[in-house]
Amino acid sequence: MKKIIEHYNALAQKRGQYRAKNKYYYKLLHKEYRYLVPEGKRVLEVGCGTGELLNALSPSHGVGIDISDGMVAEAKKKFPKLKFLEGEIARIDTDEKFDYIILSGLLGELDDIQQFFMDLRKFCHPHTRIIIEYYSYFWQYILKLAEKLRLKIPQRIQNWITCQDINNFLALTGFEAVKTERSILFPRDIPLLSFLINKFLARLPVFNALTLNHFIVARPRGNYKREFSTTILIPCRNEKGNIENAVTRTPSFGHHQEFVFVEGGSKDGTYEEIERVIKKYPDKDIKAFKQAGKGKGDAVRLGFDKASCEILMILDADLTVPPEDLPKFYDAIRHNRGEFINGCRLVYPMEREAMRFLNLLANKFFGVFFSWLLGHRFKDTLCGTKVLFKKHYDEIVANRHYFGDFDPFGDFDLIFGAVKQNLKVIELPIRYRDRQYGSTQIQRFRHGILLFRMCFFAMRKIKFR
Numbered sequence: 273m274k275k276i277i278e279h280y281n282a283l284a285q286k287r288g289q290y291r292a293k294n295k296y297y298y299k300l301l302h303k304e305y306r307y308l309v310p311e312g313k314r315v316l317e318v319g320c321g322t323g324e325l326l327n328a329l330s331p332s333h334g335v336g337i338d339i340s341d342g343m344v345a346e347a348k349k350k351f352p353k354l355k356f357l358e359g360e361i362a363r364i365d366t367d368e369k370f371d372y373i374i375l376s377g378l379l380g381e382l383d384d385i386q387q388f389f390m391d392l393r394k395f396c397h398p399h400t401r402i403i404i405e406y407y408s409y410f411w412q413y414i415l416k417l418a419e420k421l422r423l424k425i426p427q428r429i430q431n432w433i434t435c436q437d438i439n440n441f442l443a444l445t446g447f448e449a450v451k452t453e454r455s456i457l458f459p460r461d462i463p464l465l466s467f468l469i470n471k472f473l474a475r476l477p478v479f480n481a482l483t484l485n486h487f488i489v490a491r492p493r494g495n496y497k498r499e500f501s502t503t504i505l506i507p508c509r510n511e512k513g514n515i516e517n518a519v520t521r522t523p524s525f526g527h528h529q530e531f532v533f534v535e536g537g538s539k540d541g542t543y544e545e546i547e548r549v550i551k552k553y554p555d556k557d558i559k560a561f562k563q564a565g566k567g568k569g570d571a572v573r574l575g576f577d578k579a580s581c582e583i584l585m586i587l588d589a590d591l592t593v594p595p596e597d598l599p600k601f602y603d604a605i606r607h608n609r610g611e612f613i614n615g616c617r618l619v620y621p622m623e624r625e626a627m628r629f630l631n632l633l634a635n636k637f638f639g640v641f642f643s644w645l646l647g648h649r650f651k652d653t654l655c656g657t658k659v660l661f662k663k664h665y666d667e668i669v670a671n672r673h674y675f676g677d678f679d680p681f682g683d684f685d686l687i688f689g690a691v692k693q694n695l696k697v698i699e700l701p702i703r704y705r706d707r708q709y710g711s712t713q714i715q716r717f718r719h720g721i722l723l724f725r726m727c728f729f730a731m732r733k734i735k736f737r
Contacts (some may be wrong), residue, residue, distance in 0.1 A: 275542035276381070277339055285346065287322050290425040296461035300470060301485065302328040304455050305374070307737060308489065311672055313371040316395055318361055319378035323347035326354060326374070328539050335368065337361060339469045344598055345693045362391040369397040376405045380430040390397075396492045398608075401694045402447065404438060404488040408454075411484050411722065438488055446493050451647050451698050453487040454480050475735050477644075489694045495607050501528040501545035502602060503662075505580035507571035507682075508589035509536040512545045518587060519549055519556060522595040529557065530581050534571040536563040540567065568656075569682035577666055584665055586682075588656035593617070597702045601659040610698030611664055614650065615657035619701035638723055645730045651699055654723075660684055660695070667693050675733055688734065 291298055302325060309315065311330040320326055320336030327334070327350075334354040338344050344358040352599060357364055382388050392402070397538050407415065409432045415724055418424035439449055457474035458466050473479050502525065506518050519531055546560045561578060563571050576584055581606060587595060591616055604613045610694040618639070639651045668689030675692075679685040 277341070284405075285342070286344070287346070290423075291324065293423055293503075294459065296466065297456065297459040298324070300315065300456050300459070301325075304485065304487070305376075307331060307692075308453070308487065309372045309374075309401075309665075310693070312581040314369070315372045315374065316368075316370040317374040317376065318392070319376065319381075320344075320347060320374075323351045323354060323356060325376055327351045327371075329374075335382075337364060338631070339436060344463070360391075361388070361395070366395075368395065370395050370400060372396075373400060373402045374405075375402065376645070377407065379404065379406055379433055381427065384446055385431070385441050389441055389447060393446065393492065398492060398494060398496075400492060401450070402490040402727070404490060406433060406486055406488075408482070408484055408486055409434065410482055432509070435486065435488065436557065442490050447490045448493050448696075450489045450491050450694050451691070452489070454483040454485065455487075455646065456484045457482060458547070459484060472736055491694075491696060493608070499527040500525045500583050500602075500606060501530070501581035502583040502585060503530045503532055503576075503581040504573035504585045504587050504598070505532045505534065505572065505579065506587050506589050507534050507536065507575065508538070508542055508546075508570050510538045510540045510542060511589035512538070512540045512542045514589050514591050515542065515545045516549050516552075517591060517713060518589060518595060519553060519558065520533060521591075521628045522587075523599050525599045526583070528581065530579065531558040532578055533557065533558070533560045534563050534575040535560065536566065536571055545733055553557070567680040567682075569680050569685060572682035572686075576662075579662060582662055583659065584662050585659045586656055592705050593655065593657045593702050597657075600700055601657065602698055604698065605659050605661070611660060611695040612697045613659040614687070614697060615654050615655035616652040616697050616701045617704035618652045620660070637707065640726070641727060642687075642730065645727065645735050646687070648691060648697050649699070650687070650697075653687060654681075655702075656683070660686070660690065663694065664690070664695055675729075678729055679726065681726075684730075688730065691734070 305325060306329065309329050312332045314333045315326060315329050315331035319335045320338050323336050326336045336347055336354060336356045338358060340358060341358045344356045347356045379385055412432055415424060419426050442448055455474060456470060457479060458469040472484050504522060533546045535546060543562065550558045561574060563574060572586060582658040585601060586600060601613050604610060638653050642650045642653050675688055
C-alpha cells in the first residue's frame, strides 16, 4: 500500500499535464458519465484523483476519496466546494449514504475486489447506483504503449477483469448489474473522423465490443420488509362494458388500493358508468378524471399526477391483460425483483382474437429493435401494463426535459425514462386475452408510423447520443 501511495503522490502535480494531452478523451468520458448520472445527486467517487470527474457531475453533495494524500491536496485546491477525504474506504468513518458511487478505472488496481465491495455497502441506501468503469482487455497493450510514450498517466500492474468477473464479484457481495454501456473507440481528436467513429461506429455491434471504456451500472440487492399502497390507473375511452369488471376482478393486495380512472372523450357513456361504479362500491377508493388532452400518454401523465399511493400500475381498460394478474406485478416490485416491471404478452399462447397477425409481427420487430437501442431486453415494448414506484416516476418526470414531450402512447416515455434513470427493468409474462367489450382503438398503420418515429428518436437520444 505504501508503494501505491508513493506512486500516485509523485504523479499528483503532473496529472493536469496528462489530462491536457488527452483533453478530447476526457471530454468524451465526462459526457458519458453525465448521461449516466443526473445532476443534483449525492455522489461519492472512490479513487477520485484530483477531482475533475466528480466536479463535472454537478452533484448536490460531492465527496471524493483517494488513498493518495497528494491527489487529495490537489483536489481540495481545485474544487473547494467539494469534499475530499484521504484513506481507504474501510477506514473512512461516516454515516453518509449516496445516490451514485463512481468507480472510474479503480477495480483494476485493487488487491481485494471482493472485500472492497463489502466495504462499499456502508455508503449505499436501497436505491444507490454504482457506476463501474473499466478498460477493455483488448486495449491492454495499446495503453501500455501510451504510457511509455508519456501520453497516458502511468499505472501499476492492472487486474484485467471482464464483465463476467465483475458480475461475479457483485453477486458475491450482495449487488447486481442493472445495465451495461460501452463507449470511446478512438480516443484521439482528428476532426470529423473522431466524431464519426465515436458517435456512430462505436455504437454498432462488433465495433461496440472493441471500445476502450466499458461501464456497468449496479445496485444493492435486498427485499423490502413491508407492504405498499398501490394506485391502479385505468385510462379508458369507449370502455363502458369493462369499467365494473376492472374494479371487481382486481384482487386485493398491498395495504391499500386506489383506482384512478382517466376518461378520454367517450361516446358510449363510459364516464357515467365510472360514476355509477363509484356509488355502487363506496368501500373502494375510486377516483375519476376527465382528460383535457388526447391520447393514452396524456391520460397516463394525468392519472399518475393524481395518484396518491407508493406504487403505480397501469391497467388497460380493455382488460386484455387480466386484472387477476396484477398481484404478480405487485409481488415482483415489492420483493425488489425489479424497479420497472414491464408486462410481456409474447410468451404464452394468445386467445384467437387477442392480437392480429400484423400487430404480432410489429410487436416482435419493435421488441428486438428496442432491445438493441436501449441495451435492455424488451420482448414486448407495447404491453400496456407497467409498474413502478411513484418516487421513481417522479424522477422520470424531473428529468423528462432530456427527451421532451414526445410520446402519444405513454409506453415509451416510461421505458426511455426508466432506462435513463438506471432502474432495474424486468419483464413479467402474462396471458393476453381477447377483449369482451368494444373494439380495439389501435390504428395499425398510423400508429406504426409513430412507432418508427419512436425508433429514430431513441437512436438519436439514447444510442447515438
